[in-house]
Each structure stands twice: as structure tokens, then as C-alpha cells.
Amino acid sequence: MDAESFREAVETAKQTQLNRLGSSKLLLALTGADLSESAVLRAAAASEHAARETFETWATDETNERARAAFESTAAQEDEHLRRVLDVVGEDIDPPDGPGPMHAYLRGRDDTIERVAAGMVGRGLVSIRAHTQVIGFFVNEANTQKADLFRELKTETNETLTTGLELLDECCDDxxxxxxxxxxxxxxxxxxxxxxDGLESLGVDPKPLC
Incomplete structure (x- = not known):
């Protein structure tokens, strides 16, 4: 296997989940059905905060030099993303009460390959879809400036995903x-x-309508 076939295998195996995460219902789940601009921005900021904390944690004890550098770079990128989103929000927000299920799992990884695969690739595939939905939201709101901001964040997140795939090519044996x-x-x-779970708590079926 190589990086390209690895990504294809993950996306094929989780096609249904990724397609649903890439639907317009994602913002309902992230905001608790509050589809105001401020709620969407706060949800985005919370996501960037969680990612920054995860990669900063990894950077402190990673033994693989290239992976550590990648984690440090990603933590700095997520910090910049957070600051850029907060600049649009216009105020600081309280950090989330906890990391959430995905980041709680990520922070429990102590193996280089698992960190890269889970945090840079698996999370990257999810984050790209979240950015797409935020972009679509601001396009619908006719807010070009905010849509462009999240286009930039999506591009940089995709670059992190690519770096993760390159690292796996370098680190993985058969x-x-x-x-x-x-x-x-x-x-x-x-x-x-x-x-x-978030949708079901709102009485919304996470499965698409046929």
C-alpha cells in the first residue's frame, strides 16, 4: 500500500459516513440547530481550538523528528486558524468543556503512525467536509469575505492532510x-x-431522505 491507495481505502470504507458528514445537516449538529452566523463561527472556533490543543500535546512528546515538526507546524496553523475565526467573531469565546469524542481519542494516541493516520488523515477528511459546509453557509448568506476565509482554511487543512499522507509513506512498513x-x-x-447523536438529540434523522 502507498499513500494514494491508503486514502482511497479509507474513503471507500467510510464512504457513507463521510458523505453524511459532508451534508448540510452537519451544521445543525455542530450548532444545536442555531444556524445564525455567530453560532456557525463559534462552532468553527471550537473545532480549531480542539485541534490546536491536540497537536500541541503531541508535539511535546513525539519522538519522530519529522512527525514532531509536522505536529508543531499543524498546531501553529490551527492557532492561526483560531485567531482568524475569532477576529471575525469579534470576541473571545469560552473553550469547549472537553475535547469531544474524536479529539479525546486522538489525544490518547502515543504511536507516531497512529497519530499521523488518525490526526492528520482521518481528522483531515472530516475537517475538509466541515469547511465545505461552512463555506456553503456563507455563500448562501452572500457573505463573500467569510466564505473566502473558510476557503483558505480548507486549502491549508488539505495541505496538512497531504503532509500526513507523505509522512505515512515515509514511516509505514508493509x-x-x-x-x-x-x-x-x-x-x-x-x-x-x-x-x-447530535442530530438525533434534535429529533433529526442523520440518514438522508430518499
């Missing part, structure tokens, strides 16, 4: 790819389960 795929898929599943 026996490592299966483990990497398992944790990447599990992160997508955690994100989906959290999304589905």
Missing part, C-alpha cells in the same frame, strides 16, 4: 498500513457517531 487504516477509519466513525 505491516503498518493496516493499523494506520484502522485508526483513520475509527476517527471518521467517531466523528460520524457524534454527528448522528
Amino acid at each position: 505491516d503498518d498500513w493496516e493499523r494506520a487504516q484502522m485508526v483513520a477509519e475509527y476517527v471518521v466513525q467517531l466523528a460520524y457517531d457524534d454527528y448522528a
Whole structure:
């Protein structure tokens, strides 16, 4: 296996979950059905905050030099993303009460390959879809400036995903790819389960209407 086939395998295995995470219902789940601009921005800021904390935690004890550098770079990027979103919000927000299921799992990883596969690839696949929905929201609101901001954040998040795939190509032996795929898929599943639980608490079916 290589990076390209790895990504294809994860996206194929979790196609249903990723498609639903890429639907307009995602913002309902993230905001508790408050589809105001401020609620969407606060949800985005909370996501960037959680990611920054995860990558900062990893950067403190990662033994693989290139992975540590990637985690440090990603933590700095997520910090910049958070600041840019907060600039649009116009005020600081209280940090989330906890990391949420996905980031709680990520912060429990202490193996380089699992961190890269789960945090940079699995989470990246989820985050790209979240950015797409935020972009669509602001396009519908005719707010070009905010839509462009999240287009930039999405591009940079996609670059992080690419870096993660390159790292896996560098670090994985033949026996490592299966483990990497398992944790990447599990992160997508955690994100989906959290999304589905959020919708069900609102009385919304997470499955698409046929």
C-alpha cells in the first residue's frame, strides 16, 4: 500500500459516513440547530481550538523528528486558524468543556503512525467536509469575505492532510498500513457517531431522505 491507495481505502470504507458528514445537516449538529452566523463561527472556533490543543500535546512528546515538526507546524496553523475565526467573531469565546469524542481519542494516541493516520488523515477528511459546509453557509448568506476565509482554511487543512499522507509513506512498513487504516477509519466513525447523536438529540434523522 502507498499513500494514494491508503486514502482511497479509507474513503471507500467510510464512504457513507463521510458523505453524511459532508451534508448540510452537519451544521445543525455542530450548532444545536442555531444556524445564525455567530453560532456557525463559534462552532468553527471550537473545532480549531480542539485541534490546536491536540497537536500541541503531541508535539511535546513525539519522538519522530519529522512527525514532531509536522505536529508543531499543524498546531501553529490551527492557532492561526483560531485567531482568524475569532477576529471575525469579534470576541473571545469560552473553550469547549472537553475535547469531544474524536479529539479525546486522538489525544490518547502515543504511536507516531497512529497519530499521523488518525490526526492528520482521518481528522483531515472530516475537517475538509466541515469547511465545505461552512463555506456553503456563507455563500448562501452572500457573505463573500467569510466564505473566502473558510476557503483558505480548507486549502491549508488539505495541505496538512497531504503532509500526513507523505509522512505515512515515509514511516509505514508493509505491516503498518493496516493499523494506520484502522485508526483513520475509527476517527471518521467517531466523528460520524457524534454527528448522528447530535442530530438525533434534535429529533433529526442523520440518514438522508430518499
